[in-house]
Amino acid sequence: MYRELQTRLSERIRHVLRELYGIENFCIVIEQPPRVELGEYALPLGFELARKLRQPPRKIAEQIVAALGGLEGFQGFEIAGAGYINARLDRSGAARALIDETELPDPPPCHPAEILVEHTSINPNKAAHIGHLRNAILGDTFVRLLRAGGHSVDVQNYIDNTGVQVADVVAGLLFMERRSKEEILRMAEADARFDYTCWDVYPRVSQWYEQSSENAARRAEVLHAIEAGGNDIAEIAAAVSTSVVRFHLRTMQRLGIEYDFLPRESEIIHLHFWELAFQQLKEKGVVYKETAGPKAGCWVARRPRPLGAAAAGVGEEEDTKVIVRSNGTVVYEGKDIAYHLWKFGLLGRDFGYRRFYHYPDGRTCWMSAEESEAGHPRFGGAHEIYNVIDARQAEAQHTVVEALRGLGHAAAADRYHHFSYEMVALTPRCATELGYPLTSDDMARAYIEVSGRKGFGVKADDLIDLMIGSAQKEVDARHAELAAEERRSIAEQIAIGALRYFMLKFTRNSVIAFDFKEALAFEGETGPYVQYAVVRAGNIFRKAGISPVEALDPAADFQRWFSGETGAEIWELWLAAGKTTYVVEQCISSQEPAYLAKHAFQLAQLFSNFYHRHHILNEADDERRRFLLATASVAHRELIRTLGVLGISAPPVM
């Protein structure tokens, strides 16, 4: 509702500017007045045009208001302050428009989809931790936002199954723990917490490497065997990584996160994606062979010079990034270039596809393979891509984008988005609680970085379990009358709501200093606060004996109820409810899901306030009662819709 009316206003203003001043292509800024009494939209147009037209802002505003006349859906326009034009909505009309807004279903899946989002992408050598949760929750929420915005989206989770991280765990199991191939294969198959087992093995391997040069040599040995394929070590590595990936999928499934496709590095290697990309890179001169200096024998790419460092002149060295090492092996960025050419359909080769995982909702998660299974969909060839990757990898992402540009794929490069976010770290207090010894320097820091290599961090499933347990206690205390199974289900919904909201309430470039106390909070600006508002709204309809939909009469005229101070307060709730689509769009264009979390909270806050002030079921005036019920219904619907996009469901009772 809010978005459509804003568009209408914007178009009308554009028309008026053309008629009045002959101004075209002016960027019309539309804001919101500080208080709703001043109207629903504010235009600082007078200020912006003052210089251009050599007239005082207020005068310009007067001319524009006079030219605007009436506009459907608007009650009128007025000038405020030194030259703002404020627009007032026809509240009753806007309310009817909002009542009519029924939820649009997500677009049906189609492959390949218009947009490709890559997220999660955890090294398959250990259990997921809280940092991975932030990635997956941000990525999944962004996918939901895009789908809510009407886009078709494929979700990919890149599996680096041939890298050193997997090699380290394999070396650890095989050579450090001296386990047999059969034993490791059995563990990968049967160990109920194989991801946790690996979590414990991994940090010990680093120490073991340091004990002797023979130990250290195992890393390269294993790595090479994995890359070569067709040997016992490669078989073990495949079993280990595939098993861990399954654990990751299960962990994420607990949070409602699903994937369409898992492209693996092993296929990028074995299907020779890199060779194709290398050919293109050489032909276009994006990479060249270094003949002298420390990088002699390497194929390198020029690094675009940062804007600031241009004029230095003296002692300038060519700044290059190695793509192929002097021993002929390709660095990670090289494989990534090939992979991203594929994402845009520019490589000239496709993966094979096989079924890997089936979700209860019927969706299939596919995995890359050398040979395709019958009936497979296609992925890649996307129009636009988003990579949910933490901010520390900005440089590597930049290298890939510039390579695409260098290859002449400028349009693709422009549609390549690094969806960057900051890491999740631990507060020193939290680290201490977990039993990690800290130096006094560490204690003074704002946060301590988690490290899988050191085994230092909070495992995702542990956190989820802890949160469910905490919610369970509350549910048990409040609803002893419910069956255990139902209490469990409610506790899960609350825990997931709390966790997802917690990861989304911070803007992307803010480091989250993780703390159990804050993450486990169910009061204040939290997911459960929003869920609670939904539950309370639901109770009203249950007790009133009607459904929320029945409470909405499209023909109703609520004009009289929106006037006065009380009316204005209630109108604020309607207005906020009408902004969901608007906020969704803002989130997409700014790549910032936190705005939607904020919207959910504000809506819940307004509703809680309304709930407290107006006792609906006791309302004697029948017409007013209907109005209040409609208000609760619209709030209820938009809260559920917003939570849905955040990946949070509301339990029936709390």
Add this chain to the structure above:
RNA sequence: GGGGGCGUAGCUCAAGAGGAUAGAGCACCGGCCUUCUAAGCCGGGGGUUGCAGGUUCGAUUCCUGCCGCCCCUACCA
């Protein structure tokens, strides 16, 4: 050294593409449960937006310079 990010209430964070009196939550203090669920609501104290300049009608936001913290800057992935 170079590149990037950050600095806002005691703490954790907002401020929607420069706008009207800088807002929330937590914590603290004080009120509200025979009412549609108190995981809630109301009230209170709390700020020189790191410092100094500049740009303009107007700056937490843009520019410059300092101070402080963090990340990146591998023939690791």
